[in-house]
Amino acid sequence: MLRMDPFLTETPTSVDEAVALLAAHQAAGRSTKVIAGGTDVVPNLKHGLFDPEVIVHIGRVPGLKGVVDDGGHLLIGALTTLHDLSVHPLVQQHASGLARAASLVAGPQLRRMGTLGGNLALDTRCLFYNQTYFWREALGFCLKKDGSLCHVVAGGKKCVAAASNDTATMLLCLDAEVVLQAPTGRRTMKLEDFYVANGIKNTVLEAVDLLVQVRVPKAASRRFEGYAKLRHRNAIDYPLLSVGLRVDVDGGVVSAMRCVVSALQARPHKLPCDAWIGRAFEHRQERQDVVDGLKQLAFAKCVPVKNLADDVVWRREMVRVLVQRAFDEAIGEAS
Ligand SMILES: Cc1cc2nc3c(=O)[nH]c(=O)nc-3n(C[C@H](O)[C@H](O)[C@H](O)COP(=O)(O)OP(=O)(O)OC[C@H]3O[C@@H](n4cnc5c(N)ncnc54)[C@H](O)[C@@H]3O)c2cc1C
Ligand code: SF4
Structure with missing residues (x-):
């Protein structure tokens, strides 16, 4: 059986509290990990891919679920589940490709737990990384965690693990934006600028950031x-x-x-x-x-x-x- 190392769990009840907790633990030198639906974080913790001292569970933060039409955009809360996204009438009407991409993530149980925010912030995946600690140790680990070389690209200096989040592919086609909240305030950026080309950490999310909303422009034609x-x-x-x-x-x-x-x-x-x-x-x-x-x-x-x-x-x-x-x-x- 795969076990998780012990960690402290925080369960904030507002976005402000969540980012303040992240900032306080970081300032005290403690490593943190945000968890929403947990469908990716939990297996990864069991594989020893992350070893945070504090887990900040945002699943109970109110106001981060649902889809609203503001006239020009669909505003989608980061905690909206993939199932709800795939069947939502506004999404089916104005972003049918997104509804389809969400409907093809994993299986039904995981789509009812997994969130849009978690999907966009999903870790990259690789044959040589998504394995147990013992498996990775036997191979001498790799650049992405605990090691110094890449098993995919000989001599490679950056990680080329695969972006595996279905909704990101479609949301990039739709010119979506993401709204991030940090202790210093909110910022909105193009989803295109959210991703970087190094699979060790392929987003610009900082440890104190929360993804709170996705904005999808509606079609003009x-x-x-x-x-x-x-x-x-x-x-x-x-x-x-x-x-x-x-x-x-x-x-x-x-x-x-x-x-x-x-x-x-x-x-x-x-x-x-x-x-x-x-x-x-x-x-x-x-x-x-x-x-x-x-x-x-x-x-x-x-x-x-x-x-x-x-x-x-x-x-x-x-x-x-x-x-x-x-x-x-x-x-x-x-x-
Ligand atoms: C068997 C299996 C099959 C799967 N198949 C697919 C698949 O086909 N396609 C696919 O796309 N995914 C797949 N997944 C992965 C996962 O189920 C989904 O990507 C899901 O949407 C993740 O959402 P979550 O809320 O559970 O994220 P979590 O596991 O809670 O978090 C995932 C990551 O996002 C971060 N995070 C979560 N929410 C936020 C937020 N609001 N702000 C900042 N960071 C945040 C976490 O820190 C973590 O790094 C699969 C998982 C399993 C176990
Ligand atoms: S560095 Fe990245 S691409 Fe290379 S083996 Fe590790 S996870 Fe895979």
Whole structure:
């Protein structure tokens, strides 16, 4: 049986109290870890991937759940569960790709515990890291924790563990923003700027920060959204590859387009799609021409590395397939 090391638990009842507790423990030299639904933190504690002295459980903080339409955006509380997100009428109406991505995270029980904030702040994953302490020790550990080399990239100086959070891929397509709260106040930033390219810690979150809200701009024109995910068991597994796609259409032509491929390395990969702005998108063949070009671009730009337990050649071949599936999902027809 895997056991957790002892830790102190704090259960704040407001955001201000939570960030103040984080700051006080940090100032006293104690390591902290935020826990929301706990679906990722608890297994990781059991594997010895984190060893905090204090756990700050934010699950009882009021006011951080639910979805509100402020006219221009959907405002989604960080403690909204993935299940609630996937079935929420506002999300299904204005961000159908996000509803789908949330519905494909893990399995039903985990989606009822797991939160949107926890999903966006999810740790990166790697074949050589998400293992027991004894397994990792036998290998001499690695750069991400306790060691000094990377087993994926020989001589690598940064960690290329995979971003594995399904909602991030789709929220990046939707130009979402995140609202963070620290003891010094709130700040809002683009989700794009929230992620960095080093899997040791692939977000800009500081130990005293809480993610409190996600802001999703509503579409100004007709929008198509799709999300496709590759995994071994559709009932539960993390992505081996994921593709989010959004196409805005105005007057029969593409007015904005985003495609994000993830589960490759630490930062989701945003493809440059501006070349398709102004392209006709009314008829089936016009749409297929757009996706064919996008498939070629994705295949050229996305090269998986051996950070997950699967063949990299197969994962790369599947990039084109997943772009087509995300596209079919977006326009509501199977090719
Ligand atoms: C078997 C299994 C399969 C899974 N499959 C998938 C999958 O397919 N796709 C996927 O995306 N995830 C998957 N997960 C991971 C996890 O269930 C989800 O990502 C979930 O959304 C995490 O949310 P949580 O609230 O449980 O996060 P927690 O476990 O509580 O926290 C996760 C991380 O986020 C931080 N955190 C949480 N909330 C906040 C906040 N508000 N502010 C700042 N930091 C915060 C924590 O400190 C921690 O680092 C799987 C997990 C398991 C056990
Ligand atoms: S990518 Fe390298 S450094 Fe990162 S977790 Fe895997 S083996 Fe460790």
